[in-house]
Amino acid sequence: MAKYCAVGKRADKDSKEYNICDESRSELLPILEKIQDKRGYISDKDMQQIADRLGIHPVEVYSVVTFYSFLNSEKAGKHTIRVSNCISSVMKGSKRIVREFEKELGINIGETTRDKKITLKEISCIGMCDLAPAVMVDSQLVGRVTTQKVKDIVKELKR
Numbered sequence: 782m783a784k785y786c787a788v789g790k791r792a793d794k795d796s797k798e799y800n801i802c803d804e805s806r807s808e809l810l811p812i813l814e815k816i817q818d819k820r821g822y823i824s825d826k827d828m829q830q831i832a833d834r835l836g837i838h839p840v841e842v843y844s845v846v847t848f849y850s851f852l853n854s855e856k857a858g859k860h861t862i863r864v865s866n867c868i869s870s871v872m873k874g875s876k877r878i879v880r881e882f883e884k885e886l887g888i889n890i891g892e893t894t895r896d897k898k899i900t901l902k903e904i905s906c907i908g909m910c911d912l913a914p915a916v917m918v919d920s921q922l923v924g925r926v927t928t929q930k931v932k933d934i935v936k937e938l939k940r
């Protein structure tokens with residue numbers, strides 16, 4: 782079966798894993814999203830290979846990967862909790878929510894639990910200012926988070 786690239790065109794037959802079709806930098810983000818979906822993170826080797834294929838500097842790839850909070854440059858846990866740290870969230874107590882997650886999970890922000898189940902991150906915006914403090918658990922948004930909700934979320938994810 783023919784392979785298709787990230788933007789839906791027929792993939793270059795030499796492009797094994799990344800499914801690159803026209804080697805333009807506009808494919809960078811879709812390629813990164815695809816790798817992220819497949820493996821959960823984008824390795825240094827991936828970044829170098831993508832840069833080589835697209836004819837751009839690896840720093841460009843790295844800067845995109847590290848700019849977007851939804852892309853990981855390191856292996857993350859099975860689940861990822863992202864706590865919004867926008868000004869509305871901070872004013873509504875997101876720092877307290879972060880501390881509660883850290884306590885419940887036994888890790889600091891930016892870390893993954895020893896069993897590799899849960900990664901805790903901060904994120905600048907999840908579009909939930911009106912329901913701050915808000916978190917994103919994998920792809921699910923949760924607003925008006927309380928310390929009790931933190932406990933419930935962690936309990937659910939640890940199952």
Ligand code: FES
Nearest residue numbers: 867906908909910
């Ligand atoms: S600015 Fe607050 S969630 Fe986006």
